[in-house]
Amino acid sequence: MTQALPRVIDSDAVLERLSPIALIDALEKKHLEDYETIGRLYTPVSRVERPGAEMLIWAGARADGSMGAKIVSISPDNGQLSAPAPTVHSAFALVDRLDGHFRSFIVGESFTRCKTAADSALAARYLAPLKPTKLVVLGAGAQARTHLTYLHAVCPSIERIDVWNRNRSRAEQLVEERFLPVNFHVSNDLEASVAGADIVVCLTSSSTPVLDGKWLKQGCHVDLVGGFTPDMRETNDAAILRSSVFVDHRKLTAEHCGDIFQPLKSGILDMSTIRGDLFDLCRKKIPGRRNPQEITLFKNGGGGHLDLMVAEWLSESPH
Numbered sequence: 001m002t003q004a005l006p007r008v009i010d011s012d013a014v015l016e017r018l019s020p021i022a023l024i025d026a027l028e029k030k031h032l033e034d035y036e037t038i039g040r041l042y043t044p045v046s047r048v049e050r051p052g053a054e055m056l057i058w059a060g061a062r063a064d065g066s067m068g069a070k071i072v073s074i075s076p077d078n079g080q081l082s083a084p085a086p087t088v089h090s091a092f093a094l095v096d097r098l099d100g101h102f103r104s105f106i107v108g109e110s111f112t113r114c115k116t117a118a119d120s121a122l123a124a125r126y127l128a129p130l131k132p133t134k135l136v137v138l139g140a141g142a143q144a145r146t147h148l149t150y151l152h153a154v155c156p157s158i159e160r161i162d163v164w165n166r167n168r169s170r171a172e173q174l175v176e177e178r179f180l181p182v183n184f185h186v187s188n189d190l191e192a193s194v195a196g197a198d199i200v201v202c203l204t205s206s207s208t209p210v211l212d213g214k215w216l217k218q219g220c221h222v223d224l225v226g227g228f229t230p231d232m233r234e235t236n237d238a239a240i241l242r243s244s245v246f247v248d249h250r251k252l253t254a255e256h257c258g259d260i261f262q263p264l265k266s267g268i269l270d271m272s273t274i275r276g277d278l279f280d281l282c283r284k285k286i287p288g289r290r291n292p293q294e295i296t297l298f299k300n301g302g303g304g305h306l307d308l309m310v311a312e313w314l315s316e317s318p319h
Contacts (some may be wrong), residue, residue: 006093006101006102006103006104006105007103007104007105007315008104008105008106008107009104009105009106009107009108009249009315010107010108010109010316011106011108011109011110011111011114011314012108012110013108013113013205014110014314015108015114016110018051018112019123019151020117020118020149020150020153020154021151023115023118023310023313024092024121024122024125024150024153024154024301025311025318026119026309026310026313026314027118027119027122027124027306028125028145028282029309030309030311030313031122031278031279031281031282031283032282032283032310033062033063034063035060035061035062035305035309036060036062036065036305037058037059037060037249037251037252037303037304037305038059038060038061038067038304039057039059039069039251040056040057040058040059040060040252040256040303040304041055041056041057041223042054042055042056042057042228042229042256043055044281045131045308046297050074050077051077053073053074053075053076054073054074055071055073055074056071057069057070057071057072057074058070058142058302058303058304058307059304059310060303060304060305060306060307060308060309061304061305062097062178062308064097064181065095065098066094066095066097066308066310066312067091067095067097067111067223068092068094068095068304068307068308068311069093069304069307070091070092070111070202070304071090071091072088072089072090073088073090074087074088074114075087076205076216078140079176082253083270086109086142087142088109089109089141089142090109090111090112090130091105091106091107092105092111092307092311093105093107093108093202093310094106094240094308094311096319099210102191103315104311104314104315105143105312106314106315109142110146111208111239111292111307111311111314112308113142113143113146113147114146114150114310115302115307115310116143116146116147116225116300116302117143117146117147117150117151117307118150118278119300119302119306120147120150120151120201120223120225120298120300121150121151121153121154122154122282122299123223123246123248123278123281123298123300124151124154124155124199124221124223125154126281126288126289127146127221127281127288127289127296127298128154128155128198128199128221128252128289128296129175129198129219129220129221129248129289129292130200130292131155131157132155132157132158132198132221133157133158133159133160133197133198134158134159134160134162134196134197134198135151135155135158135160135161135162135189135197135198135199135200135201136162136163136164136187136193136194136197136199136201137161137162137163137164137200137201137202137203138164138165138199138200138201138202138203138204138210138211138234139164139201139202139204140163140164140165140167140171140173140174140201141165141170141203143203143225144163144203145174145175145177145179147201147203147225148179148180149179149180149203149221151199151201152180152182153226155199157185157199158182158199159182160182160184160185161180161182161184161185162182162185162186162187162193162197163175163184163185163186163187164186164187164190164193164243168186169183170247171186171187172186174273182268186318190210190215191212191215194211194212194215194216195215195216195217196217197217197220198220198221199221199222199223200220200221200222200223201219201222201223201225202222202223202224202225202226202235203224203225203226203231204234206226206227206232206233206234207224207231207232207233207258208233209234209235209236210234210235210238211234211235211236211239212235212236212238212239213236213237213238213239213240213241213242213243214238216239216242216243216295218293218294219292219293219294220295220296220297221289221295221296221298222235222239222295222297222298223299223300224259224297224298224299224300225300227257227258227259227284228256228257228301228302229256229257229259230255230256230257230258230261230262232257232258232259233259233262234259234260235259235297235305237263237266237268239297240259240263240268240269240294240297241268241273242297243295243297244290244294244295244296244297245260245269245273245274245275245297245299246274246275246276246277246278246281246296246297246298246299246301247260247277247278247298247299247302248277248278248298248301248303248306249273249277249278249279249290249299249300249301249303249305250271250274250277251300252269252301252302252303253299254274256301257299257301259299260274260299260301261264268304277310
């Protein structure tokens, strides 16, 4: 018997039609089931006459045998090409839990962008202050627009967004899009912007901290997204020491994400002092924000388990 060809799903076409809340709710429900990141391969790739690239492969599985993997290519200089392109491209292969055939291939840049944004938005649902009004975002790259859209969906009280980027023109471009019903501003003073923020989002590829924890006001929520290797870091020890620390996946972030890996290695942070992960929060094993003055910090590490959750949802639902 000839096996049916895998279904190809264009995530850009599908996710563009859907409310962010639909994916955030689906991700919350998926965290009540048993998923795990089962493998991760990251390697730099040398290239002749242009900066190096990176390859990342993440695999995830569920206890009943459902599994899949995502392959990601990262070209940091794509924005400088004669025909500028996104720096990150990805595709996901979903494997059937019964006989192991490929059920679907998911393409389109919205898959990773929306998964990443929904991960942070789900955390904000539990950790952000009540009715935040000001958000500051560090980084104005390809992820920023999607990320801000998803965070605004769970925190619709946001009235102002300050945008900071090392390349000011990128911040200006994002502000000019005016894609949300809020007041957008380019940050001229990062410290001052952060000091007045209820939510601070880091979407950088920095290897040295760009956010100083001393700037954070009491009661704010910090969302760290960009650092996905042990050598990358977006904030400093002061932020860790002042915050209640949460992650999306304990083991993954402890091993692969510099904002958690480095403080653990130096002794600034201990595994026992990480308050919890998204599985703990969604299953109500731990409380989220405990009081209005608490500073909460969430490390978004991504991971194959999240990719699998989103892939199953896209493949099984009649979108």
